[in-house]
Amino acid sequence: MARILVVEDELGIAEAVLYALRADGMQAEHCLLGGEALARLRTEAFDVAILDVGLPDIDGFALCRQLRAFSGMPVIFLTARDGEIDRVLGLELGADDYVTKPFSPRELVARVRARLRRAVAAHDAGGEAGAGGARVVGAFEHDAEGQRIRYAGQWLPLTRYEYRLLAALLARPGAIRSREQLMEAVWADAPDSFDRTVDTHVKTLRAKLRAADPAADPASDPIQTHRGLGYALRA
Numbered sequence: 001m002a003r004i005l006v007v008e009d010e011l012g013i014a015e016a017v018l019y020a021l022r023a024d025g026m027q028a029e030h031c032l033l034g035g036e037a038l039a040r041l042r043t044e045a046f047d048v049a050i051l052d053v054g055l056p057d058i059d060g061f062a063l064c065r066q067l068r069a070f071s072g073m074p075v076i077f078l079t080a081r082d083g084e085i086d087r088v089l090g091l092e093l094g095a096d097d098y099v100t101k102p103f104s105p106r107e108l109v110a111r112v113r114a115r116l117r118r119a120v121a122a123h124d125a126g127g128e129a130g131a132g133g134a135r136v137v138g139a140f141e142h143d144a145e146g147q148r149i150r151y152a153g154q155w156l157p158l159t160r161y162e163y164r165l166l167a168a169l170l171a172r173p174g175a176i177r178s179r180e181q182l183m184e185a186v187w188a189d190a191p192d193s194f195d196r197t198v199d200t201h202v203k204t205l206r207a208k209l210r211a212a213d214p215a216a217d218p219a220s221d222p223i224q225t226h227r228g229l230g231y232a233l234r235a
Contacts, residue, residue: 002116003027003045007037007063008052008078013101017050017078020105021112034058041067045146048112051095053079064095070155072163073147074115076108096160096189118189137170138234139213139222151222152213161186162208165201169223169233178230202231 021028053060
């Protein structure tokens with residue numbers, strides 16, 4: 001059963017969303033404040049977070065920014081703001097979807113289902129089982145349910161596309177994935193992206209891996225470049 005956290009301070013909206021999610025067979029829970037939600041997200045496992053932008057203590061954008069420091073789980077924003085700048089800001093912060101009020105609870109449930117299907121498609125099928133059902137591949141531990149990856153004992157502060165890219169490489173250690181294959185697997189919801197986007201995200205991923213394990217030999221970079229072919233995770 002998928003577990004969804006709804007962070008919404010308008011009780012009428014929250015109750016409608018909770019009812020729709022539960023009627024669809026999901027386990028839906030509610031927080032009124034962003035601070036309370038952040039504490040729960042740090043310690044409990046949820047599959048999707050639905051965040052209201054206009055929370056009274058911390059706005060949804062700031063909450064998403066802090067969440068992305070330790071988790072790549074899917075995030076859907078609920079907001080009364082429908083300006084393009086706000087939508088772009090939300091997506092750049094790592095949100096997966098953006099729903100403007102007023103909205104249909106049934107449509108929101110459909111969007112949640114879409115995020116869950118995408119998360120399942122990106123699930124790491126390889127490696128050994130680690131604590132809590134996570135998959136271990138070398139120095140990596142992939143918690144697909146929490147949409148996060150640990151390296152050298154540290155959770156990586158990944159953006160949603162960095163997470164998807166690393167998860168795609170972790171799924172088949174040693175296999176060379178072309179830029180086109182990675183674009184299709186990771187950026188399917190961003191058709192206007194260019195293949196050089198892969199190179200840029202590999203560069204930022206490598207920087208975060210070095211930061212997590214600064215004593216590692218630079219020659220043993222976990223992400224290998226195969227010129228003219230693509231990238232592979234060192235087996």
